[in-house]
Amino acid sequence: MNDMIVEYKRDIHKSILTNKVEKIIDTFIPKHDGANWQNGFGYQLTGISNSDIKKITIESGGIVSQFMEGKDREPGQDYPTIILFDNQKTAINKTFTVTIDVTQEKFTETAFIPFFNNDYWEKTYSKFNMNPFIIISSGTGRDKEAHIVKFPPTSKMNFSYFGTDSDVSKPDEGLYYVNSENMPTGLQISGVRVGTKRSADFLVPIEKTSILEAYPKFGAWASSFGASNGYWWKDPDNSKVITQ
Structure with a gap:
């Protein structure tokens, strides 16, 4: 849970006339960057x-992905x-x-x-309109992705990886990136920055430390699929996270 951590924000601009x-x-x-190997991100x-998208800039x-092939997507x-x-490794803090x-x-x-949670919205739109993922070992290919739990892979993902090792994804049922212990492969935490201030920032787990040890309440949150301990990240074990 510390191979790659990315902060992001989204600004939405609307027409004054039509809204x-x-x-x-x-x-x-x-x-x-906590990984020993090269990973990509998209x-x-x-x-x-x-x-429905006219142009992407x-x-x-100067950092350009080879997978974009010079296109805007x-x-x-x-x-x-x-x-x-x-x-x-070339992109940290850029x-x-x-x-x-x-x-x-x-x-x-x-x-x-x-990630808006509303029944009408989920039926009308796609809850996956922001679907971030890591390209695992991107130096060796493009076919292995890690997404947020339950979020779908892109069409570039090699589906033969699902169901191997501890993965219990069921693509035919639309269930992706779930393992046998209900532990996710990726997380999204709203309104939090990476930092060193307990209860205000997300503190990065020390390398080779399980997030279950770094954040004692994480296990209950993950096994309940987010139904309990929603603020698990506010109570880290300070001996297991980076504090400076």
Whole structure:
């Protein structure tokens, strides 16, 4: 749970006349690299048609993903997919700004709010419109992804990895990235920055330390699929996390 940690924010711009979304600006800053190997990072607007996105502009300080093939989104994907970098070790603390121009007069702001939890919204839009993922061992290929628990892979993922080792994903049932202990492969925590201030920041677990040890309440949160201990990250074991 410390191979890659990325902070992000999303700004949604709407038309004054129609109140519909015109533009989205996503900002990402990789804050921690705990992996011994090379990993990439990207995200997909899962559920949003490619035709609904007019243009994507990426400001990255010169860092370019080979998987983008010089395009404004990754070719061969069912939904708009942006790969920000192929090697996290060259990207730490750099800012990546993605400007997405949306087809006008179609979407309300609600359609692009990440992880919004509302029955009407989930039936009307896709809860996966912000679907971040790590490309595992990106130096050796593009076919292995790690997403937030229950979030779907992109069309580049090799499905033969599902069901191996401790993974109990069931692609035919739409269940992805779940293991035999109900431990997720990726997390999203809203309104929190990476830092060293207990109860205010997310403190990074020390390398080779289980997140179950670093955050004693994490296990109950994960096994309940988020139903209990929603603020588990506020109570780390200070001896198991980076505090300075």
